[in-house]
Amino acid sequence: MSAGVAIPAPSHGGGGAALRVVATGPAVTLQDAGRVGHQRFGIPVSGAMDRVALAAANVLVGNPPGTAALEIAYLGPTLAVEAESVRIAFAGGHASVDVLDETGMSVRTVPPLTSARLVRGERLRIGGLSGSVVGYLAVAGGFDAPVFLGSRATLLRAALGGFAGRALAVGDRLPLVADAAPTRDEMHLSDTTFPLPDRVRVVLGPQDDHFTEEGIATFLTRTYKVTAATDRMGMRLDGPTIAHRDGFNIVSDGIAPGAIQVPGNGQPIVLLADRQTTGGYPKIATAISADLPGLGRLTPGATIRFERVDLDAAVAARRALVAEIAAMRGRLVPAGGEVDVEARLLAENLVGGMVDMFGEHAP
Numbered sequence: 001m002s003a004g005v006a007i008p009a010p011s012h013g014g015g016g017a018a019l020r021v022v023a024t025g026p027a028v029t030l031q032d033a034g035r036v037g038h039q040r041f042g043i044p045v046s047g048a049m050d051r052v053a054l055a056a057a058n059v060l061v062g063n064p065p066g067t068a069a070l071e072i073a074y075l076g077p078t079l080a081v082e083a084e085s086v087r088i089a090f091a092g093g094h095a096s097v098d099v100l101d102e103t104g105m106s107v108r109t110v111p112p113l114t115s116a117r118l119v120r121g122e123r124l125r126i127g128g129l130s131g132s133v134v135g136y137l138a139v140a141g142g143f144d145a146p147v148f149l150g151s152r153a154t155l156l157r158a159a160l161g162g163f164a165g166r167a168l169a170v171g172d173r174l175p176l177v178a179d180a181a182p183t184r185d186e187m188h189l190s191d192t193t194f195p196l197p198d199r200v201r202v203v204l205g206p207q208d209d210h211f212t213e214e215g216i217a218t219f220l221t222r223t224y225k226v227t228a229a230t231d232r233m234g235m236r237l238d239g240p241t242i243a244h245r246d247g248f249n250i251v252s253d254g255i256a257p258g259a260i261q262v263p264g265n266g267q268p269i270v271l272l273a274d275r276q277t278t279g280g281y282p283k284i285a286t287a288i289s290a291d292l293p294g295l296g297r298l299t300p301g302a303t304i305r306f307e308r309v310d311l312d313a314a315v316a317a318r319r320a321l322v323a324e325i326a327a328m329r330g331r332l333v334p335a336g337g338e339v340d341v342e343a344r345l346l347a348e349n350l351v352g353g354m355v356d357m358f359g360e361h362a363p
Helices: 052-059 213-221 289-297 311-324 341-347
Strands: 018-023 027-031 069-072 078-082 083-092 095-101 104-109 118-120 121-126 128-141 173-175 186-187 199-204 225-228 234-238 260-262 269-271 284-287 303-308 333-336
Touching: 018 121, 052 069, 052 083, 052 128, 052 186, 052 289, 095 118, 121 128, 128 289, 199 289, 199 311, 213 284, 213 303, 284 289, 289 311, 311 333
Parallel strands: 199 303
Antiparallel strands: 018 078, 018 173, 027 069, 069 128, 078 121, 083 118, 083 128, 095 104, 095 121, 186 333, 199 284, 225 234, 225 303, 234 269, 260 269, 260 284
16 A cells, blocks of 8 residues: 555544444444456455345445445444434344344344334344355445545455444444435335355366366365355365366466465465455466355355356356346335244245446456
8 A cells, every 4th residue: 555545544423423333243344346446556346245235235225236334244233323313224144133222122123134214322233144154234325434446345454445444343433424314114125035155156267277187177076165264355165175287376467356266285265355456376267256245155164066157158147147136126115014024034035136236357
């Protein structure tokens, strides 16, 4: 980073509409559709790990699908409303979403994929996630965080963007664009879930010629496990060793989202949202952009296999996802009264939709 880059200071007090952090999880950051167009300067795209869930949360509160929201990993925060009112929605991994009064007593539960309006003094508590590593909390109008190079996405390794370039801490105040939630019915997003993939589609290359035929066959036919050494930068996998042809060092070149590097130990690494912009290990394949949201949901211990597709299939899959997520607004229905949460969960159908928010993603 240039010495002239100023990182905005966090807010711990002051006036204005905000959500105040009462308690937080291990990794709660502000993320949007990503910081596009700056990789040539060494700045990663970043942005949401699961852009389908990001879009779903935003659609529920009436925002554009790539609006910055809180990305919550593993365990959610407790947030106090310091505004006249705020409309929220949560999408992604399954979690209890409860509204508390000023004493901390639970007064109601927000059903899955349903918007809710909270008023001053109430608190929102999001519990532990299951079924996905990440979930997203969107607010109507969005968060009033500084824009850095065209994005509000947080890049933790460089301490830039988002909320002072870091994860949330107790006492932080997250400024809101809107002082009050617009008057409208609450909405539910029907026919939407966020499934975990058992197969990830890949296009071979750009350095598949650096691997033996047996190594490529191993990669495409064997099962790999997600390790605990996985983060927003990359997903380290454990499984059968992939054999290189003539060593594992190359001249560093550009890293596309979903690029799968294989270092000297023969274990693949799938590069994700906060990936480095260049790298010097050969890349056996690249996960297609349509499958990256599912990869972002995988928890340590999950298993996956890889399936080879051609470029035409990758482009078709991307177009299908773009079209499907563009149709999300058409699946909004009035939440109406009390909702049977268990019935809602059992009734959900699979969807594979995504708005075209990939930025610099390859097919």
